[in-house]
Amino acid sequence: MTLASAGERRASQQARRLSGSRKVGRISYWPFVLPALVVVSAVVVFPWAFTLWMSVSEWKVGEPYHFVGFANYLRLLHDQRFLQSIGRTLLYTVLSVVAPMVIGTLAALLFNEKMPARGLLRGIFVMPMMATPVAIALVWTMMFHPQLGVLNYLLSLIGLDPQDWVFAPDTVIASLVMVETWQWSPLVMLIVLGGLASLPADPYESARIDGANAFQRFWYLTLPMILPFLLVAMTIRMIDALKSFDIIYAITQGGPGTASETTNLYLYSVAFAYAEIGYGSAIAVLFFLLIVVLSLVLLHVRELSGRILGTTK
Amino acid sequence: MTGIWTPTRRQFMATTATGLATAGMGGFGAAAATSSVDWKKFAGTTLEVNLIKSPRGDILQKYQSEFEALTGIKVNSEQIPEQQQRQKAVIELSSGKPSFDVVHLSFHVQKRQFEKGGWLADLTPFIADPALTPGGFWDDFGEAGKAFAKDTNKIGGLPLSVDYWIVYYNKELFEKKGLKYPTTFEELEATAIALTDPKTQTYGFAARGIKNANTPVWTTFMLGHDSYSVDASGKLLTETAAAIEAAKLYQRLLTKASPRGISGYNWMECQSAFLQGRVGMWLDGIGFAPPLEDPEKSRVVGKVGYGVMPKGPKAHASGTFGDGIGVAAASTKQGAGYLYCQWAVSKEMGTRLLQTGSGVPFRNSILNDPQVKAGVTMPGGWVDAIAGSAAVSRLALPVIIPVAEFRDVFGIALTNMISGADPEAELKRATAEFQPILERSEKG
Numbered sequence: 001m002t003l004a005s006a007g008e009r010r011a012s013q014q015a016r017r018l019s020g021s022r023k024v025g026r027i028s029y030w031p032f033v034l035p036a037l038v039v040v041s042a043v044v045v046f047p048w049a050f051t052l053w054m055s056v057s058e059w060k061v062g063e064p065y066h067f068v069g070f071a072n073y074l075r076l077l078h079d080q081r082f083l084q085s086i087g088r089t090l091l092y093t094v095l096s097v098v099a100p101m102v103i104g105t106l107a108a109l110l111f112n113e114k115m116p117a118r119g120l121l122r123g124i125f126v127m128p129m130m131a132t133p134v135a136i137a138l139v140w141t142m143m144f145h146p147q148l149g150v151l152n153y154l155l156s157l158i159g160l161d162p163q164d165w166v167f168a169p170d171t172v173i174a175s176l177v178m179v180e181t182w183q184w185s186p187l188v189m190l191i192v193l194g195g196l197a198s199l200p201a202d203p204y205e206s207a208r209i210d211g212a213n214a215f216q217r218f219w220y221l222t223l224p225m226i227l228p229f230l231l232v233a234m235t236i237r238m239i240d241a242l243k244s245f246d247i248i249y250a251i252t253q254g255g256p257g258t259a260s261e262t263t264n265l266y267l268y269s270v271a272f273a274y275a276e277i278g279y280g281s282a283i284a285v286l287f288f289l290l291i292v293v294l295s296l297v298l299l300h301v302r303e304l305s306g307r308i309l310g311t312t313k
Numbered sequence: 314m315t316g317i318w319t320p321t322r323r324q325f326m327a328t329t330a331t332g333l334a335t336a337g338m339g340g341f342g343a344a345a346a347t348s349s350v351d352w353k354k355f356a357g358t359t360l361e362v363n364l365i366k367s368p369r370g371d372i373l374q375k376y377q378s379e380f381e382a383l384t385g386i387k388v389n390s391e392q393i394p395e396q397q398q399r400q401k402a403v404i405e406l407s408s409g410k411p412s413f414d415v416v417h418l419s420f421h422v423q424k425r426q427f428e429k430g431g432w433l434a435d436l437t438p439f440i441a442d443p444a445l446t447p448g449g450f451w452d453d454f455g456e457a458g459k460a461f462a463k464d465t466n467k468i469g470g471l472p473l474s475v476d477y478w479i480v481y482y483n484k485e486l487f488e489k490k491g492l493k494y495p496t497t498f499e500e501l502e503a504t505a506i507a508l509t510d511p512k513t514q515t516y517g518f519a520a521r522g523i524k525n526a527n528t529p530v531w532t533t534f535m536l537g538h539d540s541y542s543v544d545a546s547g548k549l550l551t552e553t554a555a556a557i558e559a560a561k562l563y564q565r566l567l568t569k570a571s572p573r574g575i576s577g578y579n580w581m582e583c584q585s586a587f588l589q590g591r592v593g594m595w596l597d598g599i600g601f602a603p604p605l606e607d608p609e610k611s612r613v614v615g616k617v618g619y620g621v622m623p624k625g626p627k628a629h630a631s632g633t634f635g636d637g638i639g640v641a642a643a644s645t646k647q648g649a650g651y652l653y654c655q656w657a658v659s660k661e662m663g664t665r666l667l668q669t670g671s672g673v674p675f676r677n678s679i680l681n682d683p684q685v686k687a688g689v690t691m692p693g694g695w696v697d698a699i700a701g702s703a704a705v706s707r708l709a710l711p712v713i714i715p716v717a718e719f720r721d722v723f724g725i726a727l728t729n730m731i732s733g734a735d736p737e738a739e740l741k742r743a744t745a746e747f748q749p750i751l752e753r754s755e756k757g
Binding site for chain 2: 061162273
């Protein structure tokens with residue numbers, strides 16, 4: 001046996017051993033991955049596949065399944081109530097993102113400053129976020145009541161005319177956004193507060209030496225540096241506002257008329273009040289796509305801002 | 314006349330003889346002991362009962378232990394708010410494996426849907442069985458109740474409670490303005506406007522303005538024009554002159570004589586405004602009366618008048634709605650379930666319903682019994698309103714499958730009218746939207 005052939009044999013044995021251990025390794029992963037795979041398939045993949053399957057059917061509860069292809073999707077294109085609900089959802093979402101973002105950011109800037117009882121005040125500000133949505137809705141419904149509600153009483157104290165709040169089509173969306181803002185501004189505040197705590201002190205010292213005032217320090221230093229945090233907060237708020245259901249349903253049930261009927265509420269009516277599961281599933285699919293597209297846009301914006309600011313490579 | 318309130322010696326002995334078995338029971342044991350019904354036939358069974366959250370559901374749960382002691386049947390009952398209960402019932406019944414044996418249903422909304430689905434067991438053989446049903450039981454129900462309960466060839470549920478729509482009115486506000494209770498639609502409108510004074514936050518009229526719930530208000534006005542919303546052949550009558558006139562009256566009353574924000578009002582908000590003494594007239598179901606006479610909840614105790622719906626231009630009619638209770642066709646405990654239903658609509662339970670003002674039973678033997686009437690805790694005017702409404706009662710909602718969609722589509726149109734939309738245009742749009750829904754429902 002030559003030295004060369006002995007070396008080849010050893011190399012070949014080592015290769016076989018490595019190959020075998022890789023195979024064993026691959027096989028040994030499966031018992032760990034399988035439970036998660038089964039759970040994800042059962043609670044995510046299967047419901048989605050089933051929803052897609054139902055969306056191509058004309059299936060009412062208690063009646064047989066009829067395959068109708070894309071008929072439900074075509075019907076949606078002419079369904080005025082659905083199309084109007086999309087517009088309302090977008091309006092509600094924009095307002096429910098912008099208002100908490102502004103108030104939450106201002107609150108974060110305020111609570112970032114050293115002041116007496118800061119911890120207590122932060123705790124009080126965060127409380128609405130911890131309350132149960134249906135309980136919040138019931139309390140606000142009472143507050144909105146045109147005759148008995150406290151809001152009109154407060155308006156009367158400062159000489160303003162009473163309002164109809166959630167009881168009139170013109171003011172219902174703005175009134176619901178008020179509740180949403182009250183509840184979710186604290187979340188934005190917490191996220192932004194985390195961002196503010198991580199900012200370096202050096203740029204601010206330099207800016208002060210260079211004579212920058214408070215607004216200039218905020219606009220040129222703070223805002224760009226907390227932008228990634230704001231975008232995270234914005235994404236969370238957007239997804240949350242898009243799929244908002246509990247507050248709206250408990251306060252107005254989409255009314256007066258359909259003035260506050262967002263896509264989620266319409267979907268609920270179609271699927272559960274009218275028992276049109278097939279058509280409701282088609283709405284669910286389109287609504288899901290809308291959320292995905294808007295989320296991707298925001299993620300892309302975040303990516304872009306990260307590149308511009310140099311925080312993402 | 315003998316009954317649970319005036320037992321004979323024989324009944325008294327029979328009651329005593331049942332001993333511990335009927336311990337804790339009121340009069341029901343006495344009446345039950347003298348009937349031929351074998352109440353113990355299904356002893357040991359456990360029943361699941363699904364009820365609508367309502368005064369009717371409350372009464373059934375309150376006296377449930379009596380039924381359990383009488384029959385040896387264990388009952389697990391739950392009450393769920395109306396809208397959610399309807400959805401749960403439909404989903405579970407259509408699955409073929411409902412989690413309940415007995416279900417409380419709203420005939421005025423679910424009758425056709427339940428019939429088409431074949432979801433309820435046929436109670437005819439149980440009613441015909443003397444071991445399960447006392448003689449004359451079925452004949453004791455009023456015709457409206459029988460019509461609600463009968464399918465083409467079966468009895469799908471027992472009539473539990475009828476709800477007539479009446480006008481509650483604040484006698485004090487009427488006296489202040491020197492007004493009399495209106496007897497026609499024209500007077501109704503004029504009186505409502507005369508009572509309205511926004512400066513003092515007093516309004517002449519309140520009725521449901523919120524979508525879906527408001528549709529029966531409009532269909533009740535349609536009845537005054539001698540018109541239904543759907544005719545016997547299934548044709549929509551929602552664009553007719555009668556429908557438009559009824560919608561215009563709805564619009565005028567709710568814009569000229571109603572509280573601010575009425576388009577967001579359901580019965581609860583209307584009741585709340587009436588309880589505060591700020592509303593002259595409130596049109597709604599007779600079953601909402603008890604809180605008005607409760608000093609802890611009401612500022613108008615003793616001042617409430619109970620008026621039969623005023624006459625329309627062509628007819629005098631009171632919108633009528635009804636609840637029932639039936640056994641799921643998929644239940645394996647139909648006999649026990651039937652006994653529960655029979656107990657729920659019994660004279661004793663119906664008496665309790667009526668006397669507490671929680672509802673009006675369909676059984677003539679209760680409504681015609683002077684002793685029962687004497688025990689009613691509500692004012693005499695309320696009892697008179699029942700009698701007056703019963704004489705002119707007519708179904709206010711169409712007997713079709715998609716009642717929920719009907720109420721939603723036309724409810725949205727009515728709410729838009731409160732915001733100023735043209736009634737004729739709105740009804741035309743709503744009819745065009747609802748027509749295909751109705752056609753699809755009957756095809757499947």
